[in-house]
Amino acid sequence: MNPLERYAPLVDDREAFFDACERPLPSVVRVNTIRSTPDRARAALDEEGVGYEEVDWNPELLRLDERGPGTSWPYFHGWLHGQEEVSALPAIALDPQPGEKVWDSCAAPGSKTTQLSAMMDDRGVVVGNDNNLGRLSALRHNAERLGVTNLVVTKQDGRNFSLKPFGFDEFDRAIVDAPCSCEGTIRKNPDTLDQWTLEHVHSVSAIQKGILSRAVQATKPGGTVVYSTCTFAPEENEAVIDHVLETEDCEVVAFDCPLESRPGVTEWEDDEYDSSVEQTHRIYPHLNDTGGFYCAKLEVTA
Known part of the structure; x- marks a missing residue:
């Protein structure tokens, strides 16, 4: 069975959902x-003869007529960076300000990290963390090409991240774009579901809970934590938020999603989740011609 079949009950237009999943991104x-x-x-x-259209909800995003961004001098000179449209959402929800201290817990290869730096006018500090050395080299390469100077790169397990190397003990904001089963990337990686297992969904969910818990702990009271994935699985989305609401000092806060989205689900199979997860956002491929995505915004309460 196609693993996506298990999410058909969550989707309002099953045919449009499956059709969109089969089209290239x-x-x-x-x-x-x-x-x-x-x-x-x-x-x-325009000078290079590369066709594009502006993304209506964000003037900084452009849909190119050609495949792949790395074929023109504006890309090589760091004016542009390839980034899937929907993946620009978490940084916008986080809304980092110049001069703040921001943690990107799962940063590599750096699309969201460098977006955070740009939104902060390259001021303050962004700590970009990942536990994969190969991916960290991609993060550093992208940051250098894009002219980012406020980035500190660390290699730690996000679940027990230590602030000891720093001269501060809490962040103003944190972003957890968690490792996931990647079901929502099927338009970009058609073979994603070939290796899919429910066991992997459950195992990665445990990791997600640990990283998000640490992000809440490491963020100051009144600070913001944004959680996102590119999967449809409630086990990796609402269930993770529900867990952290029970175990950490935080609450879900509503935010205006500039893309068409659907509210988080409060029931899935035999589980029920905190009613506040309805304020989180599910983005399906057929709604905006994007990948699949999930995004939640939390406020640290103590």
């Missing part, structure tokens, strides 16, 4: 405002 780039502006980047693409 549009090629999207984010304008890197550390090195350029949307106007200059668009002019450069």
Whole structure:
């Protein structure tokens, strides 16, 4: 059975959902405002003869007519960065401010990390963490190409991340774009589901709970933590939020999602989740012609 069949009851238009999952994903780039502006980047693409259309909800995102972003000089010079449209959402929900201390717990290869730095005008500090050395080299390469200077790179297990190397003991904000079963990336990686097992969903859910718990603990009272995945599985989404609401000092807060979305689910199979998860957002491929995604915003309460 196609693993996506298990999520059909959650989707309002089953046929449109499955059709969208089989189409290739549009090629999207984010304008890197550390090195350029949307106007200059668009002019450069015009000069290069690269066709594009603006994403209506964010002027810094452009859908390219050609596949892959790395074929033009604006990309090589760090004016553009390939980033899936929906993956720009977590940083926007987090809303980091210049001068703040922000933790990206699962940072590599760095699309969201460098987006955070750009939103902060490359001021303050972004701690980009990952536990995979190979992926960290990609993070460092991307940060260098994009001109990011406020990034500190660390290699730790996010579940027991230590702030001892730093001169501070809490973050203003944190983002957990968690490792997941990646079901929502099927348009980009059609073989994603070939290795899919329910056992993996449950095992990665335990890791997600640990990383998100640590993010809440490491963030100051009144601070913000954003959690996101590219999977449809409630075990990896609402169940993780429900767990952290029970075990840590935090609450779900509503945020305006600029993409069409559906509310988080409060029931799945034999489980029930805290009613506040309805304020989280599920994004299905057929709603905005994107990948599948989930995003939740938390406020630390103590």
